Amino acid sequence: MDGTVAAAEDATGSPEVASRGQRRHERAVGDGTPVASVGMAGASLPGPALPWVDLLEYQRDFWERSILFWDTLRQRADGTLEHERLGLPPLLDFRSETVLDARTLPRPANYALLRILGPADGARVLAPDPAKPPVIVVDPRAGHGPGIGGFKQDSEVGMALGEGHPVYFVVFFPEPCRGQTLADVHHALRRFVETVAERHPGKPPVLYGNCQAGWAVALLSADCCGLVGAAVLNGSPLSYWGGESGVNPMRLAGGLLGGAWLAELAADLGGGRLDGAWLAANFENLKPERAIWEKYARLFAEVDTERERFLRFERWWGGFHSLGREEMAAIVENLFIGNQVEQGVFRICEGCVADLRRVRNPLVVFASEGDDITPPHQALGWIPAVYGSTEALKAAGQRIVYLINPHVGHLGIFVSAAVARREHRAILASLADIEALPPGLYEMRIEDTPDGGARPPAGRAAVRFEPRAVEDLRFAPPPREAFERVRAVSETGLALYRSFLKPWVQATSNPWTVGLLRWLHPMRTSRYLLSEEFQPWMRLVAAAAAQVEANRHRTRPDNPLLSQERAIVGVVSQAVEAARAFRDAAAERGFSTLYSGPIGTARSASGGDAGG
16 A cells, blocks of 8 residues: 555654654754654763763653643543544634635535635734635645644744745545545546636636645646646655665555555445554554654653643644545555656546546745655656657747755645745745746745745845756656556456455444444554543642642753663654665565566666756
């Protein structure tokens, strides 16, 4: 299920990661500010003689942090249950109104179009500039709910409002409509674009697609030629077979799991719906040292300052949304395993084939070297595959602009406040310049100001577009023969499943079994079981936490026992990372053995030019 995994993100709950050379020793938090790792191997331990005052001070701080840590997990569990009772509403930090609900369309889909009115706190915003085009932000539907593009004020939505654009946001509901297909979703998105275009005559909407929504926006651009303005693809996979050996193992998962049949089995066990908790679990298993250890180690070490950020992010991370069986099957079979977007043969519906060569609106591709989910290979590799040469790109009349962040993680592309203030503000401020570019390939360069943000639009020297050659995007081609074998194996396995096993699975599945599987999923039980409703004794933890907060005793930062704690955490982190690296290496060897072909696609020496 590499397609299942490929839709995903940095599964830590911390939306940014450090550059590859620093990953072992540095992480970054949601505001984009790098911080020291919670620990690293090799840190010197304190000497044997410790003053009793240091020991007693550390012990009190340790137990107080323990109480606050468990109380934070209790709050997460209670918040998750409350969010579900409310129907998993979008976690937007902005006021909005519904413009169009796709569930009312002749071919219903569980999507809706919202118009953003302003910040949720009621603060006034500048009236939209009538000369600027509307911006439509589309969030990924990959197991979690909508809202990550407008998660906070310093976000894609906030930057678009600040630049004076009318802003619209595409949300989706927790359960798909009965029989919903990928074509139904595509037609609903097209209707949204048409509706916004009618509301703003003469101003083609700018499309903003995050992760999975990026390829949906690319398909929409190919199908709505002349109707839309620039399209911004943020961390969006279009070349699904691309990747680097030893760095991007999840592209191999489809072959190792035998193809698309496992996704269909999970959907059949879910009564025709694929539970988003499975996708979230795949994301966390991708980097367990961050998702299963360091995230909680950071919370424990910095519980006084980390708690609110942790709870806010986990409310979104734990809001699992389902995908329909038919929709998920089309995604896994045709995109993640079939790689049909890059090849231009993806059939959306009868008589409608999405060919990226038909895209005429300018494209802005935002990728990151620190993105393990959608590496630059997958975000940019389709350009030479589709156009072949710079001259072919120019002859097609197309303008493609790319920018590559050197270190931000997958979720940081959409979530990080620092990225929103820098890259996204620069993109939005430069839309007119991008539209005016002659056909060709360009790299977007941003000149930083002392405060770390991109300069305002008046500072034209802050953003420049440097011409690049398509031939310079020298990502070594993936082992296509091996992946073609994966596709053949997947088709055979799916046919066998549908012929022999599927009828029995459907016959034995019922609402009881579906509900049982949902409630007992580890991603849910790991949260729910710490709620007061499941564990009444957690009320004692809440009472103790209130007492600790009223009389908190934090140890001194230079207490030598804190250094020992960080050293121990670092040792565990590196042990888990080593185990994960061994697992990934074994997966690559297994894939190579099964499909008889090299799997390395490391870039050539000049490939670094793509990233500047």
